[in-house]
Amino acid sequence: MFKKKKNKFENLNYLELTPIANYNYEKNEKGLINVLVPRFTDKIFGKILQPRLKSKYIKANLDEIGTATWLLINGSKNVHQIANDLSKQFGEKIHPVNERLTQFLTQLYQAGFISFAEIKKG
Numbered sequence: 681m682f683k684k685k686k687n688k689f690e691n692l693n694y695l696e697l698t699p700i701a702n703y704n705y706e707k708n709e710k711g712l713i714n715v716l717v718p719r720f721t722d723k724i725f726g727k728i729l730q731p732r733l734k735s736k737y738i739k740a741n742l743d744e745i746g747t748a749t750w751l752l753i754n755g756s757k758n759v760h761q762i763a764n765d766l767s768k769q770f771g772e773k774i775h776p777v778n779e780r781l782t783q784f785l786t787q788l789y790q791a792g793f794i795s796f797a798e799i800k801k802g
Contacts (some may be wrong), residue, residue, distance in 0.1 A: 694782050695760040698797040699789075700795060706739075713747040714739040740793070743785045749784060753794060759785065770794055 705713045716737040742750055748769055752762045759781065767777045774780060788794045 687715055692798065693776065695763070695795045695798070696758055698722065698755065699762070699785055699794045700755045700797055701750065703754050705750060708741070713742045713750045714743065715742065715750065717793070720732055746768065749781065755797065
């Protein structure tokens with residue numbers, strides 16, 4: 681009756697995954713990243729409601745570490761390489777880097793902000 685949801689990360693080493701950003705971004709006046717998430721993915725609702733709204737996007741604000749992480753997500757670096765770069769940049773401020781980074785990337789993945797090259801949608 682109910683099927684168990686298959687874990688997409690099963691049999692994968694998280695540190696070897698390559699994150700890919702799904703949305704564009706802009707920098708605010710403080711130099712931090714605002715991820716631009718479209719308000720509507722449905723074209724019909726978008727055409728009807730969009731003209732009445734101020735912006736086509738919802739802005740998701742990232743902090744200093746989130747901004748540095750987002751800028752390193754380029755589709756060519758894997759999670760381990762990103763963790764090394766963040767560790768060099770922030771030192772003890774981001775310790776333990778692997779746990780914090782994988783938690784943050786999991787949240788971004790679940791929210792649809794990123795995808796992984798090795799995981800197919802479906």
